Amino acid sequence: MHISFATAARRAGVLAAASLVPLMTACGPADLGLQASAPGDAVADRAYAATDSAATPSAAGVSPAAVSLAAARERTPAAVRTAAAAGTNGSGGAFTDQPRATFTAGNGLSGRYLLYAGGIDRTRPVGLVVYLDGTGEYGVDNPTSSYALGGPSGLVATAKARNLITLAVESPNQSCECWHTGNTSDYADFLAALIEAKGLGAYPISDVWLTGFSSGAQEVTRFLVPRHPELMRLGGGWVVFGGGGPPADGGAAVTAARMAGVRGHWFTGQNDTSVPLTASWGAQAGERWYAGRGVTTSHEWPAGVGHSLDGRLGRTVAAVIDGS
DSSP: OOOHHHHHHHHHHEEEEESSOOOOOOOOOGOOOOOOOOOTGGEEEEEEEEOOOOOOOOTTOOOOOOOOOHHTTTOOOOOTTTTTHOOOOOOOOOEEEEEEEEEEOOOTTOOOOOOOOTTOOOOEEEEEEEEEEEEEEEHHHTSHHHHHHHHOTHHHHHHHHHTTTEEOOOOSSSTOOSSSSSOOHHHHEEEEHHHIIIITTSSSSSEEEEETHHHHHHHHIIIIHOOOOGGTOOOEEEESSSSSOOTTTTTTTTOHHHHHTTTEEOOOTTOOSSOOTSSSTSSHHHHHHHHHOOEEEEHHHHHHHTTTOTOOOOHHHHHHTTTT
């Protein structure tokens, strides 16, 4: 199994902090615990299938289906990016938790974001994790809730334990608070510009992890990565929940050379009716497509689970990063 310099250093830090932060990083898919649903979870993305059900390009000819998380941990990527050990030369970013702010991209779109960099050790590799929420953006609007970002097992705490900065972003489309409808190309360009300016350009980042739920998951795999594969130039990868289909534009810019050393993990419940597991724009098709383009893939398709995040975000992301 390939272990990058950043990953090795991060693991050492996690072990050192294990007695201080209660994490569940050694669990398998069946052991990832649940927390109470957040208010509004039952209605989140309820109109998804009606607004984003267009067929995506065929996955014919790509490699057979996705390996499990355990198997993926034993796969060696085709190549290792030499830039991953050095990271970016970004500077000027404050190593503090920063209040909600607004970013305006060159294309004129604006959106708000939260950034958590307090307690990051600048003497060790510094990673970046980006979170995109589902329709309604409950997790970003309520950052202290254990539903997504808050609490000891939330994304912010588990990321900090691994020396990763968290960037949680609101969609520019606040009419629906979602990513998958409207001018999706411009939303992807806005998001890429924000990640470059407030993440890679502001801090010495060693690896990038993209995470998203439902509409946010579709943004990662259908729009952002296909339009801006350069965001994966340091390695890292993505962890997506309740979605994560193939590129909406055909994905010509996504090549095996660009995806070398990149991980992709999909989590969708078998009872998900909002973004069905077997839909042409759903998680299974997305994983097959990216597996055929050099991404080291893994998945969890839990029985009895519907379209809900339920506090799984931090623990699942931690397990994937620790296994990379």
